[in-house]
Amino acid sequence: MRIAVFGASGRTGTEVVSRALTAGHGVTAVVRPSSDFADDRVRTVTADITDPSALSPALSGCDAVVTAIGPAPSANPPPSAPTPRAASPPPWRRRGFAGSSRSAPPP
Template sequence: MKLVVFGATGGTGQHVVRQALDAGHHVTAVVRDRARLPHAGHGRLETVVADVLDPEAIAASMAGRDAVVSALGPRPGGTGSGPVSTGTGTGTGTGTSSVCSDGARAIITAMRATGVRRLIVVTASGHIVDQGDGPASRFLVKPLLRRLLRDGFADFARTDEAVRASGLDWTIMRPPRLTDGERRAYRTATDVNVRGGITIARADLADAILAVLNDPATAGHTVSVGY
């Protein structure tokens, strides 16, 4: 499969790139700083330096590709290099830009222009309360997080809305708090939060993203992950 990865220099994006290459995929990494991307020189890795917020600039990276993965995330100052831990844990709730939603809109515009239809976008589970949440999460943890991380969560909510309205074959990934822990067995749930899933390692989130890419039944759905 030929993949385009945005946020490839972020914590999750680096794992997506590495695991995709290990699985034999061809990867186009769209980055702002080529020097921050590992695996330079890999035969199946192409690096494109472009502004993710410019649909015309990123459209060339998509021509002839099979799918797009956005691992963009809110960062203080708007660097947007990868998802922060805004699922059900700590992170910065103020001073963040709208890079996730603005980036999603630009990516969607470029995908429509180039005819690429498969889109995987990472947001978070923290801004969503549903039947997958237990009482503590529903009434204590998430209301507190919505106050602390309101800007990042608002950006994720706008991202969800843009992706759902895109008309593409989209899947939204909803992780909880991201860690750099060791890989282990994780759980997934479709269109509902994972009950009790409060953390996941970035490496396992990347594994789940690649699994979703190969599962057309997840198109038009959200997929939550967690331990």
């Protein structure tokens, strides 16, 4: 199974990536443009999650999506993380959310 991990460069995201690789899954790490994430075992895609047109190519070939996006790096971060939305999302077999107390899945 190929899993897309949003927020792969963060504390929770790196743990999700590590566990997915250990379990034998392929991983697409979706990271923000300012990220310095590098792991030659995964496909890394830089994308702005607020731009739906950037997400469809990032999710190409993925069977599942895990969102491990924490709060925005600002002085006043929002209480929950934004949810990535593709212009025409594929019918994912699975999706999941992982994060800290400052991030939450959508209702």
